Amino acid sequence: MPEIETAVAENLRRVRKETPLVHHITNLVVTNVTANVSLAIGASPVMAHAQEEVAQMVRFARALVLNIGTLTPATVDAMLTAGQEANRLGVPVVLDPVGAGATDLRTKSTERLLSEVKVTVLRGNAGEIATIGGYGGRVRGVDSLEGSRDMAAMVSEMARHFGTVVAATGKTDYISDGQRVATVHNGHLLLTTVTGTGCMVTSVIGAFVGVGKDPLLATAGALAYYGLAAEIAAREANGPASFQVALIDTLYNMTEEELSRGARIRIAPV
Amino acid sequence: MPEIETAVAENLRRVRKETPLVHHITNLVVTNVTANVSLAIGASPVMAHAQEEVAQMVRFARALVLNIGTLTPATVDAMLTAGQEANRLGVPVVLDPVGAGATDLRTKSTERLLSEVKVTVLRGNAGEIATIGGYGGRVRGVDSLEGSRDMAAMVSEMARHFGTVVAATGKTDYISDGQRVATVHNGHLLLTTVTGTGCMVTSVIGAFVGVGKDPLLATAGALAYYGLAAEIAAREANGPASFQVALIDTLYNMTEEELSRGARIRIAPV
Amino acid sequence: MPEIETAVAENLRRVRKETPLVHHITNLVVTNVTANVSLAIGASPVMAHAQEEVAQMVRFARALVLNIGTLTPATVDAMLTAGQEANRLGVPVVLDPVGAGATDLRTKSTERLLSEVKVTVLRGNAGEIATIGGYGGRVRGVDSLEGSRDMAAMVSEMARHFGTVVAATGKTDYISDGQRVATVHNGHLLLTTVTGTGCMVTSVIGAFVGVGKDPLLATAGALAYYGLAAEIAAREANGPASFQVALIDTLYNMTEEELSRGARIRIAPV
Numbered sequence: 001m002p003e004i005e006t007a008v009a010e011n012l013r014r015v016r017k018e019t020p021l022v023h024h025i026t027n028l029v030v031t032n033v034t035a036n037v038s039l040a041i042g043a044s045p046v047m048a049h050a051q052e053e054v055a056q057m058v059r060f061a062r063a064l065v066l067n068i069g070t071l072t073p074a075t076v077d078a079m080l081t082a083g084q085e086a087n088r089l090g091v092p093v094v095l096d097p098v099g100a101g102a103t104d105l106r107t108k109s110t111e112r113l114l115s116e117v118k119v120t121v122l123r124g125n126a127g128e129i130a131t132i133g134g135y136g137g138r139v140r141g142v143d144s145l146e147g148s149r150d151m152a153a154m155v156s157e158m159a160r161h162f163g164t165v166v167a168a169t170g171k172t173d174y175i176s177d178g179q180r181v182a183t184v185h186n187g188h189l190l191l192t193t194v195t196g197t198g199c200m201v202t203s204v205i206g207a208f209v210g211v212g213k214d215p216l217l218a219t220a221g222a223l224a225y226y227g228l229a230a231e232i233a234a235r236e237a238n239g240p241a242s243f244q245v246a247l248i249d250t251l252y253n254m255t256e257e258e259l260s261r262g263a264r265i266r267i268a269p270v
Numbered sequence: 271m272p273e274i275e276t277a278v279a280e281n282l283r284r285v286r287k288e289t290p291l292v293h294h295i296t297n298l299v300v301t302n303v304t305a306n307v308s309l310a311i312g313a314s315p316v317m318a319h320a321q322e323e324v325a326q327m328v329r330f331a332r333a334l335v336l337n338i339g340t341l342t343p344a345t346v347d348a349m350l351t352a353g354q355e356a357n358r359l360g361v362p363v364v365l366d367p368v369g370a371g372a373t374d375l376r377t378k379s380t381e382r383l384l385s386e387v388k389v390t391v392l393r394g395n396a397g398e399i400a401t402i403g404g405y406g407g408r409v410r411g412v413d414s415l416e417g418s419r420d421m422a423a424m425v426s427e428m429a430r431h432f433g434t435v436v437a438a439t440g441k442t443d444y445i446s447d448g449q450r451v452a453t454v455h456n457g458h459l460l461l462t463t464v465t466g467t468g469c470m471v472t473s474v475i476g477a478f479v480g481v482g483k484d485p486l487l488a489t490a491g492a493l494a495y496y497g498l499a500a501e502i503a504a505r506e507a508n509g510p511a512s513f514q515v516a517l518i519d520t521l522y523n524m525t526e527e528e529l530s531r532g533a534r535i536r537i538a539p540v
Numbered sequence: 541m542p543e544i545e546t547a548v549a550e551n552l553r554r555v556r557k558e559t560p561l562v563h564h565i566t567n568l569v570v571t572n573v574t575a576n577v578s579l580a581i582g583a584s585p586v587m588a589h590a591q592e593e594v595a596q597m598v599r600f601a602r603a604l605v606l607n608i609g610t611l612t613p614a615t616v617d618a619m620l621t622a623g624q625e626a627n628r629l630g631v632p633v634v635l636d637p638v639g640a641g642a643t644d645l646r647t648k649s650t651e652r653l654l655s656e657v658k659v660t661v662l663r664g665n666a667g668e669i670a671t672i673g674g675y676g677g678r679v680r681g682v683d684s685l686e687g688s689r690d691m692a693a694m695v696s697e698m699a700r701h702f703g704t705v706v707a708a709t710g711k712t713d714y715i716s717d718g719q720r721v722a723t724v725h726n727g728h729l730l731l732t733t734v735t736g737t738g739c740m741v742t743s744v745i746g747a748f749v750g751v752g753k754d755p756l757l758a759t760a761g762a763l764a765y766y767g768l769a770a771e772i773a774a775r776e777a778n779g780p781a782s783f784q785v786a787l788i789d790t791l792y793n794m795t796e797e798e799l800s801r802g803a804r805i806r807i808a809p810v
Contacts, residue, residue: 027587028298028568028571028587029571029572029575029587030572031298031299031340032299032300032302032303032465032466032572033572035299035465035466036464036465036510036511036514039463039465039510040463040509040510040511045465046372047297047298047299047339047340048340048369048373049340049342050340050341050342050343050375052342052343053373053374053375053376056372056373056374056375057372057373060372069587070571070587070588070590071590072589072590072592073590073592099588102586102596102597102600103588103593103596103597104596105590105592105596106593192579193579193580193792194576194579195572195575195576195578195579195585196572196575238786238789239580239788239789239790239791239792239793240576240579240580240788240789240792241576241580241785241787241788241789242785242786242789244511244576245511245512245515245785246508246511246512247511248509248510248511249507249508249509249511249512250509252463252509252510253508253509298568301568301569301610302569302570302572302573302735302736305569305735305736306734306735306780306781306784308735309732309733309734309735309780310733310779310780310781315735316639317567317568317569317609317610318610318639319610319612320611320612320613320645322612322613322645323644323645323646326642326643326644326645327642327643330642514781515781515782515785516778516781516782517781518779518780519778519779519780519781519782520779521779522733522779522780523778523779
């Protein structure tokens with residue numbers, strides 16, 4: 001299906017042309033790197049988390065990214081306010097449930113966000129997604145120890161249940177909107193040696209769903225783009241820190257043609 | 271006017287010799303990079319934002335940098351406390367009104383800081399500065415979409431109105447103290463691909479006004495130094511992330527002679 | 541004593557094999573870099589500071605790192621809760637008293653943490669440690685201006701008084717558990733040009749005490765490993781930012797044999 005790769009490249013072209021503003025309410029570990037990844041891909045990030053301004057800020061946004069990595073009750077309240085305003089305006093919402101399953105605060109805040117906000121894309125690692133879906137994944141801190149065995153079934157069932165695109169990322173990424181399951185086979189092991197690489201791809205997804213019409217395809221495309229950049233960056237990296245530098249440079253430099261040639265995405269009906 | 275370049279190099283020499291402590295109350299995106307830029311230029315950064323300690327911390331400082339990039343009402347309160355103590359002690363205050371105009375919280379907090387604290391230098395992009403001055407710049411998130419057409423007139427009028435040095439930075443930087451207008455013609459487009467590059471130069475301005483007698487000249491010098499470093503760094507950068515690494519290394523390595531040779535500053539009476 | 545170097549290399553091997561989860565409640569400047577250092581050495585960092593979840597999160601941890609660099613009363617309360625739960629579970633606690641002595645909030649919070657939590661390792665620069673011990677070190681912001689002259693006596697007296705390993709780091713690092721004093725002679729001056737290099741080594745200490753049986757040896761080993769990595773990284777660095785990249789890459793790449801060959805640790809009875 002060459003039209004998948006063409007559509008993915010078209011999404012990148014639109015991000016670079018339209019510079020979508022992506023409003024982030026995110027964690028303290030990744031504020032800088034997710035902003036830099038957003039800029040590198042051509043998007044325009046804004047970080048704003050005060051309850052007093054989030055509803056007003058999200059009006060400028062083409063996408064809202066919510067990330068609970070260092071959540072407090074106050075930031076969750078701001079996420080709910082921003083998320084509901086995004087829903088009212090038709091702005092897509094991407095949720096990264098960092099560490100869901102590790103503590104009650106994380107698990108319950110994720111449940112609350114999923115029930116009180118219409119989420120467009122839920123992106124986590126296999127353990128987080130399995131926990132949220134009740135598949136019994138185990139989570140230790142913010143690490144995923146294991147996911148569900150049948151990932152494709154899990155993400156498609158959860159997509160139907162929550163009415164959202166669900167992406168469980170890992171060596172292979174599984175994405176479903178309930179009708180289709182996409183798998184993405186790009187990526188590199190060095191991504192596991194840098195903090196926030198999951199959060200960064202969530203920001204890329206935010207930009208892609210901000211400009212794309214099909215959230216499943218936008219999510220798969222963002223994952224392929226990011227994973228392919230990691231593969232290229234790994235060739236010149238000497239370790240985790242030079243890898244991160246090369247990753248951001250590669251996201252910036254990759255042409256749309258390189259992306260459509262290198263993306264390894266398969267989409268099948270459920 | 272070779273004395274301008276000489277004075278600028280002298281400011282850098284003094285920063286490196288005197289290692290001024292620069293107290294920052296800044297945003298969550300740039301805490302790390304503004305501290306690293308401060309260290310690279312020879313200053314000594316401290317980040318402290320708790321209401322309970324800011325007045326005590328600012329007593330050690332040669333400059334106070336306030337940045338509202340991820341403001342909350344609590345951090346604005348801390349900025350007011352620290353700013354008023356700085357005023358009492360004669361410590362210069364530099365204000366970076368990130369995103370002023372995008373939300374009421376940002377616009378009103380900027381107005382409050384400007385009215386309740388004597389600010390030495392106000393540095394923003396053209397859109398932020400135009401908004402604060404009532405010139406109708408438009409701001410989307412933290413991006414500036416357009417500034418006032420006649421920048422020199424704008425900054426000099428605002429400098430007189432607010433009784434502060436006003437710096438509107440962009441391709442050309444415009445700085446005025448109400449009597450003189452300085453323009454700085456250093457810089458590089460890659461600065462727009464990295465988050466917090468405006469916040470970083472605000473920290474450089476903090477260090478320079480901390481050691482310099484003439485805030486207009488100190489501000490122009492800091493902008494020239496930073497812009498020149500960006501020009502040099504861009505030559506060896508492969509993209510935004512390697513550019514940021516090279517930028518900080520270049521700030522650290524640049525000699526005072528290189529600065530006085532490369533600075534492109536013009537100063538004229540209003 | 542070749543057994544010291546062997547034991548240190550064994551600690552590194554265990555970190556890489558056991559990937560200890562290190563729970564951090566740390567400052568806003570270093571959240572990203574301390575997480576990245578933790579991952580580079582093979583540990584598994586988690587950052588969580590909400591009062592509502594810290595006790596639950598620390599149950600997964602092999603070590604708890606507390607760092608007051610940008611403290612607020614709320615974060616200190618969370619540190620007390622997490623620290624007391626860590627004590628109950630036998631999880632070692634490492635405290636980094638950033639800026640103790642600069643403000644009453646920092647000094648008193650440090651005193652409170654040391655009196656209400658059983659701290660396994662207290663690591664600061666000479667000025668911070670001297671201040672906490674009442675030796676009259678002077679602290680300006682978060683910089684240490686001077687430490688006690690007789691460092692070995694100071695750390696051993698403080699270790700006995702507080703019932704904790706005390707590490708005062710600088711050109712030479714002094715570590716004592718009250719019975720022995722270890723000195724570490726690794727390191728590089730470029731460490732003073734990057735923000736959070738002290739906080740980063742505190743995270744390395746956290747991982748090492750998480751897997752090691754002897755906190756004095758684990759602390760000395762972590763300091764030697766980190767200092768040796770700095771020496772190696774400095775050879776290829778062009779300035780502070782490329783040094784930081786090389787430092788993290790070197791921590792990741794260093795073999796256990798390189799560490800046992802390059803570590804310069806001496807241990808003597810008090």
